[in-house]
Amino acid sequence: MQVAPERDATTAGRDGDVVLRTRGLSKRFGPRLAVDGLDLGVRRGRVYGFLGPNGSGKTTTIGMIFGLVRPDAGEVSLFGADALEPARILRRVGAVLEGPSYLPHLSARDNLRVFGLLSGGMPPARLDAVLELVGLTARAGDKVRTYSLGMKQRLAVAGALLHDPELLILDEPTNGLDPAGMREFRDLIRELPRAGKTVFVSSHLLGEVEQMCDDVGILKAGRLLTQGPVEQLLAAAxxxxxxxxxxxxxxxxxxxxxxxxxxxxxxxxxxxxxxxxxxxxxxxxxxxxxxxxxxxxxxxxxxxxxxxxxxxxxxxx
Amino acid sequence: MREMVQAELMKVRTRWLPYVLVIIALIGVLLQVWLGGYVTYVNAQYSEDQRTALQLMALPWSLPSLLESGQYWGSILIGVLTASFIATDFNWGTVRQSLIRGHTRGEYLVSKLLALLLLATVGLAVALTAGILSSVLATAAAGAPVTLHVAGGPSVPQLGAMILRAGYGVLPYALLAFAISVVTRSTAAGTTAVVLYVFIESAVLGIFGQLGGTWSDLRVLFLGHNVSAVLAANRIAGADSFPSLAFRPQPSPGDLPNAMTGALVVALYCLAFALISYRAFARRDIRATEGG
CATH class of the missing domain: 3.30.70.100 (Alpha-Beta Plaits)
Incomplete structure (x- = not known):
């Protein structure tokens, strides 16, 4: 099978088009090499699917992009600048991370108020807008501990969109969503590039990535095996x-x-x-x-x- | 930073723990003033007992007593609050919400500390206010004169300094709980550490004081001994001792370092605990599978 080379259409082109790039990114946990010399390039206005089996290093990679996990080697750049220096660059990025990341004793609205304050403050109208966008308006005043998994995931998406970021990084964002919710989510993601936003979404759900992504990178055992436009990969294969x-x-x-x-x-x-x-x-x-x-x-x-x-x-x- | 502190305060606004801790502090204050003071005073058969009860109850003597008890028990209560405040952020994964929004790890820790400082200040101020009001009421109920104007009594600015000294004495224990809970990401560990530290240190200081000689000299290295040195400046008219609910030795002022030396050692402890917190947090990989 002809496979697109690692540095292909996704990483090619003017550097100004690339909003997220990693070079030689590596991370080891004890004897296990979780991420091995990862070279990623995500172009502006595209939806990039980061595919890999469970345990392939997707979440660790996202952790390194945000500085939550310290790389052993390599670098991450966002919008052409070092992702960690200054940290302010992360204000242009929104994220849905794996695992819970909300305050269960507060309502969705209050959770978003907290996240808004952490993003420098958000007007109430913006909170209402993202609650509406993710379909949580009716339950916005309920404590999050009473929410279903899917509702918590919607809240996470609302938190990621709250400060209107240019780049969205989503780690398994449809976990817990029912089929209708997954479809709504895909539609939402497909809409974002039209508003000039870039999306980087990790998933192990192949059909989901095929339906919503322009580009895809395939990771296994910490190594990027291939990346490129979905159409090109399908044709080559x-x-x-x-x-x-x-x-x-x-x-x-x-x-x-x-x-x-x-x-x-x-x-x-x-x-x-x-x-x-x-x-x-x-x-x-x-x-x-x-x-x-x-x-x-x-x-x-x-x-x-x-x-x-x-x-x-x-x-x- | 202001928004970060606001966010931290919002996180605890509807949690029950801070309110429970304030209630415990209020119960302690009421026990000291009314049970230890008023009830003992009206039932005392000897003038010595009556004098001791009056010091627990009546202004201005009740102030150093309230502040001594407040510093001791307040350290434990604030330690519990601190441990919970830090560890739940790891357990709920919300520590990541700050970091992915462009704040540095140092900023995160500072915002936590500032929010805790505000919460602790409010909590201790509520308890102290309740203590002062109780003192006034209990003194009046006992028929004793209500006044700050006694021989060697504090002026209003001196009263402020007394409160600041007690607050300063709480700080290292809060930072100890902060450091342990940052390192372990556990409320239980942070709480246990500060409780054990306070009680064991009190016991060790008492034993060393009894042993005398070199053992006694070693006390200058202990946090509690230096906190006592700072609080010794609160004693009215140079009293050698006064009653309080703090379970620790109360050396005479001559047996303690001077207040400035004590304050310096306390500051060094604070710095050490803060550095441990920062070093542990700055070097850590924060992964969802590890609770934060």
Whole structure:
């Protein structure tokens, strides 16, 4: 399979377009290397999905972006400046962090008042606006300890949006949301780039990322395996399915193609890892050896296929 | 910083603990003035007992007594409040809300300290006010004269200095609880540490004082002994001793360092506890899975 190189369309381009960048970011917890030389680039006005299995280092990476976790090596820059010096740069960033981060004995409105004060003070109208945005207006006066998990997550999102940040960093933001809530959330996220905002969202939910993200980075065991625009990754990870007149001979021909990936055979039906635009090249190569196509079609790729292949978990799936 | 302190105060506004602690302080004050003072005074059969009861009850002698008790028990109560105030922020993960909004770890700790200082000041002021009002009422009820004008009695500015000395004596214990709860992220640990410290130190100081010689000299290194030195300046007319509800030895002024030396040692303790807090917090990775 052809995989986009690590420094591709996501990290390329003018540096001014990149609002979040990490270079060589590493963190070790005891013997375990949680994050290993991470080079990320998130462009302005895009929704970047940070995909990885549980324990792959997503939350640790986000912790390092905010200075909550001290990197052992590497650096983080936000809007072109060092993320930690000065810390004020973080005022342009909003976050939903993993795990609880609210005051259970206060109402949602009072929680937002506290968060607003920590952001330098917010007018009541702004509190009302974000409560409305996340659908908590009716329960805004209730103590947060009485909320469901999904409502607490909505409160976290409200807290992240409160100070109207340019960059939103969300760690597993749809945890606890019901399907309707997840859909509303996706719609909200898709709207944000139109308001000039950038979103960095970590998730292990592939379908969710595929539906709402422009770019994606795939992390495994602390290493960034690939990153790039979702469309580009899906195209690069294409699979062609074909039936031919001589399957044995065709396997040899396809194996020899330098740009093709793994070839599998099931009777006279073959699959070869190759992007759809290579279909004509496959047809030509077979015809030159006297093998003719009975059928050729591109399989529709999903991010799940890319993810499983890139993380090497396809065999286990 | 003002907004950060406001945010910290909002966090505790509807918590029950500060109110419970104030109620405990008020009960202590009422016990001292009415039970230890008034009831003992009206039932005393000997003039010596009556004099002791009067010192617990009647102004101006009740002031150093109230401040001594207030510093001792106030240190424990403020320590409990401090430990809870710090540790719950870790347990609820809300410490991260400050840090992800662009505040440095130093700013976070300073805002916590300032908010605690305000809360402690209000709490102790409420207790002291209740103590003074009780003193006036109890003195009047006992038929004794209500006045500050006695031989060696404090002027109003001196009264302010007395209150500040007692407040200063609370500070290192609050900072001890602060440091322990920052390091351990545990309310129980912070509370236990300050309670044990106060009681064990009192016992050790008493034993060392009894042993005399070098042991007695070693007391100058102890926080409690130096706090006593600061509070000794509150004694009216150079009294060698006076009654209070503080369970610690009450050395004569000649057996204590002078107030300035005591204040300096207390300041060093405060600095050490503050540095421990900052060092521990500044170097820590704050992860959700570790309670904050």
């Amino acid at each position: 294409g699979v062609l399915e074909l039936r031919v007149t001589d399957a044995d001979a065709a396997v040899h021909v396809l194996d020899a193609l330098p740009w093709a990936g793994a070839v599998t055979r099931d009777g006279d039906r073959l699959t070869v890892e190759a992007p759809p635009e290579r279909a004509a090249d496959v047809s030509r190569a077979l015809a030159e050896r006297g093998i003719y196509l009975r059928e050729l079609r591109a399989q529709e790729n999903r991010l799940e296929d890319v993810f499983l292949h890139v993380t090497g978990e396809a065999a286990d799936a």
